[in-house]
Amino acid sequence: MSNSGYARFASFASFERRDLESFDVLTGPLRVVPKGGFLCHEGQPSSELYRLKSGWLCCSISTQDGARQITKIHLPGDLVGTPSMATDVSVETVSALTWAEVEVIPLEAFGRTFRDHPRLAALLFLWSQEERVRLMHQMTLIGRHAADRRVAAFLLSIYQRVLLSTPDVGLSFELPLIQQDIADATGMSIVHANRSLRKLRDAGLLTFQDGRVTIGNLAGLREFSGTPTLSPRSTSWI
Amino acid sequence: MSNSGYARFASFASFERRDLESFDVLTGPLRVVPKGGFLCHEGQPSSELYRLKSGWLCCSISTQDGARQITKIHLPGDLVGTPSMATDVSVETVSALTWAEVEVIPLEAFGRTFRDHPRLAALLFLWSQEERVRLMHQMTLIGRHAADRRVAAFLLSIYQRVLLSTPDVGLSFELPLIQQDIADATGMSIVHANRSLRKLRDAGLLTFQDGRVTIGNLAGLREFSGTPTLSPRSTSWI
DNA sequence: CGCCGGACATAACATATTTAAATGCCAGCC
């Protein structure tokens, strides 16, 4: 078995175990990032991708007036940094929410691997579509839902991804974010994020305290968040 | 020259002419869609992609409470429908803003083409990253910018794409949207979209009337919209 | 012609959300 020793389930929700193992050829030298450290800064050149081995990362885009939009929270197993492959300089800032280990994949090495493994290429393309779906859903969330629903759906979506790598996590998990992060991910002020969290707590749906999410009512939370569950398509056409 | 007879510049901003022509192997039987017609509905099975030959398409996601988020406006040349490749059923509804012609590409045909043309596969993967960047930027726009700026940046982004296929379009172009569409794309109510358009008009930045955008002050509009211009990365690593 | 519906425009009001500010808590540190 090609067990790579770390979870590969956070991204790649659409894939079966057989296909998941294909991604393990994407590897490279290890790099350690301290909590609060950065892998790259938007606007600065960068020619490498990352595979997250352990810890949590956060991707964000800043605006001219100092605001920040978190575009993705990364869990172990995730492939990080691909959007900037299309552009001159990094389009996002990648920072470490915790002490983290990544495998560094230079762009040329990625290109080589991509060419040498046709099926991997197809799987990576498919994964990109999965990521686009995620982005479209988060966009819909931010654009067309009320604040407390945004917070609920955001936390629930992370829970679903945690479940992929840790099916027995139960109804409580550590999430190394602060309220400002939740605000930046869901497009609201920190004060309103606090209000929304309070509402969710008062409603018994979930609590977020000391970097830990505890779900009080999973079914209720799912219904309140209003996010449909999607099933992956069979990859037989590849 | 493999001139396909229609613009291929709306998507694929990152590519040079040489690479652009690679995409022309993605082809299939023609289908005509009347104005207001649909190519697919979210939640319903669909196993085909589309290449837009002429006309305008609109991709959107609906929420349970009847709201709608427009995720992308498509111009001729665009590859449409790929996000749903990752899922069981369509994740988005694709409708025709005008009478439109598309080439229909079945999923299996796409898979075959993908396998048979390694370089095309890499280019399509890169294109997916470009699309992710677009989504991340639109998400940042909706989440962290004021309403009038959202409208300005949205219309400007379409203008930039129109410019790719029609460099000599000048400062005015037809855009087959109604104000409700602008509201649904930028995440606000139609009343507020109207208010924002009025502000932009009063500021002399642009007007939107009778399905036509006229830019009054391009430099001012760019500055006001606050969206940075990105340069594509060289594709030499492919 | 008169009627109708869709799109646009605007006003008045209601609500959601932001901003600013103050407080409490707590861990790190001198």
Next chain:
DNA sequence: GGCTGGCATTTAAATATGTTATGTCCGGCG
């Protein structure tokens, strides 16, 4: 021990945005 800074929490006031309602224009259609 007392200070400091980061984070959470809450309040109040200011502002942005949503909702509802109404009028107008205009093109299609009987």
